[in-house]
Amino acid sequence: xxxLGSTGSIGTNALExxxxxxxxxESLCAGKNIALLNQQIAHYKPKNVCIADxxxxxxxxxxxxxxxxxxxxxxxxxxSSHSTLVLNALVGFAGLKPSFTTLQCGKKxxxxxxxxxxxxxxxxxxxxxxxxxSEHFGLWxxxxxxxxxxxxxxxxxxxxxxxxxxxIPLATSQEALKHPNWQMGRKITIDSASMANxxxxxxxxxxxxxxxxxxxxxxxxxxxxxxxxxxxxSITAHISAPNMKLPxxxxxxxxxxxxxxxxxxxxxxxxxxxxxxxxxxxxxxxQLKDTLLDTPQKGIVLNASNEIAIEAFLAQKIAFxxxxxxxxxxxxxxxxxxxxxxxxxxxxxxLNEEVNIASLEWxxxxxxx
Numbered sequence: 001x002x003x004l005g006s007t008g009s010i011g012t013n014a015l016e017x018x019x020x021x022x023x024x025x026e027s028l029c030a031g032k033n034i035a036l037l038n039q040q041i042a043h044y045k046p047k048n049v050c051i052a053d054x055x056x057x058x059x060x061x062x063x064x065x066x067x068x069x070x071x072x073x074x075x076x077x078x079x080s081s082h083s084t085l086v087l088n089a090l091v092g093f094a095g096l097k098p099s100f101t102t103l104q105c106g107k108k109x110x111x112x113x114x115x116x117x118x119x120x121x122x123x124x125x126x127x128x129x130x131x132x133x134s135e136h137f138g139l140w141x142x143x144x145x146x147x148x149x150x151x152x153x154x155x156x157x158x159x160x161x162x163x164x165x166x167x168i169p170l171a172t173s174q175e176a177l178k179h180p181n182w183q184m185g186r187k188i189t190i191d192s193a194s195m196a197n198x199x200x201x202x203x204x205x206x207x208x209x210x211x212x213x214x215x216x217x218x219x220x221x222x223x224x225x226x227x228x229x230x231x232x233x234s235i236t237a238h239i240s241a242p243n244m245k246l247p248x249x250x251x252x253x254x255x256x257x258x259x260x261x262x263x264x265x266x267x268x269x270x271x272x273x274x275x276x277x278x279x280x281x282x283x284x285x286x287q288l289k290d291t292l293l294d295t296p297q298k299g300i301v302l303n304a305s306n307e308i309a310i311e312a313f314l315a316q317k318i319a320f321x322x323x324x325x326x327x328x329x330x331x332x333x334x335x336x337x338x339x340x341x342x343x344x345x346x347x348x349x350x351l352n353e354e355v356n357i358a359s360l361e362w363x364x365x366x367x368x369x
Contacts, residue, residue: 001252002026002048002081002107004074004098005089006040007033009184010112010132010244014087015040017248021256026083029074029090034059041065050077075101087132087251088113091187092307093352096120100345103127110251114200118299120348121207130251131208135201137247138226138238139209147231151211153201154219154226155278156181158193161218165281169321173314181222181242187310194323195283196306203292203299212293217275223266224273241266284324288331297339298331300348304355305330312363326362333358 001023005011007030018025027048030037034051038061041049050068051057057067068077071094078086078101086102087110088095095113102109103124111117112132117124131137135153159178160168176193177186184192191197198216205214222242229235240246241263249257278286292298309323318326334355342348 002029002078002083002086003089004029004050004087004095005091005112006030007036008089008091010089010248011087012036013244014089014248014252015044017245017252020260020262021249021253023252027077027081029068029077032056048077048081050074071097074098078102078107079105084108085110085252087248088116089132091115091185093119093303096348097345099124103129110248114197114204115303117204117207118200118303119352120345121203121296121299123343123345123348125207125210129208131204132244132247132251133201133204134225134240134242134244134247136204136208136226137250138240139205139228141238141250142226142228142236143209148209148211148228149231150213150215150229151205151209152227152229153198153205153214153216154222154224154275155195155198155216156192156222157218157220157276158195158197159189160193160282161220163282168282169319171320173316173320176313176320180220186314187307190310190313190323191306193320194306195278195285196302196323196327198278199285199288199292199302200299202289203296206293206296214293215289216278218278219273219275221271221273223271224275239266239271285327288328291331295339297342298334300342300351301331301334301337301355302327304352305359308356308359308363317363318366322366326359329362330355330359 003014006028025044025046028040028046029050031052034056041061041063046065049065050073054069085108088099089112093115096116096119099116108128110130110132139151159176177189179189202214224237224239227235227237245263280287305327309326312318313323
């Protein structure tokens with residue numbers, strides 16, 4: 001297999017599952033965590049390696065592998081790899097082009113990069129994609145042949161689900177990064193605290209399952225991942241351990257995953273669920289859910305402005321409350337954009353850059369007043 005984002009939490013879990021299933025690792029791609037990448041190279045002995053920055057090449061251990069660099073290198077590595085499975089666990093807009101390259105090469109795409117569907121779901125709909133998010137895996141697992149009336153996914157609520165409302169706007173990055181349930185990267189942890197992550201997943205579900213009737217609840221244990229409401233009035237929930245190993249296992253090998261239990265099962269007697277509404281007072285971005293489902297191409301504006309806002313927040317240039325303020329302002333600014341004109345990767349990239357510029361201007365204006 002080809003693994004993009006091998007040093008992140010999903011990447012490391014994918015390598016563990018691949019080892020259990022005896023799936024060889026042909027190609028690895030990582031960013032700046034060269035120390036961990038070196039350990040992976042030594043253990044899995046890939047034929048191809050791609051890193052973000054060419055200046056880090058001297059830090060890599062020696063080995064019998066071909067080396068690639070940057071975004072262009074990712075595409076070249078995918079094209080030159082013989083593996084028919086690509087697991088895309090890259091973070092952010094940078095993961096979009098590799099998803100297109102994978103599908104253009106006729107390879108199967110196991111997708112953990114939310115931004116691919118958030119930014120271009122209408123161009124990827126119907127492609128050979130296996131979702132890795134636990135929520136979308138849960139929906140896939142439940143969605144059989146019966147007519148479906150509504151899909152539900154769940155959210156942990158992030159670091160501020162029980163925080164005093166008046167303290168959230170001025171919260172620091174150290175506070176926002178204290179996720180109650182998951183060990184994840186910095187960006188996705190902040191996205192969880194702001195509920196941007198759940199908006200991304202709503203859009204993913206929109207394209208993966210071709211439905212607009214989608215909602216979400218807060219489920220504090222992170223053990224109930226999804227629910228499907230059927231036309232007959234019944235509702236089925238998917239419950240599994242709060243980690244990503246099961247979705248990854250099914251993405252790598254459905255047959256082995258269905259017949260091999262290497263993940264500790266949950267004790268039914270320990271389960272206690274309380275589904276709570278996602279309140280706009282606590283999560284201002286949640287007010288965007290319906291407009292995003294109505295015009296899902298607006299996900300490009302959401303994603304680009306969110307990436308700029310999080311970068312500024314982590315650099316301590318803005319407070320937590322200004323993340324949602326920036327995003328809501330930029331979403332309003334681009335409300336009259338002709339989203340129907342986004343019919344190829346180039347037009348999507350152009351809008352992404354336009355939103356980046358507008359978001360940076362918003363930050364400059366706020367700083368000057």
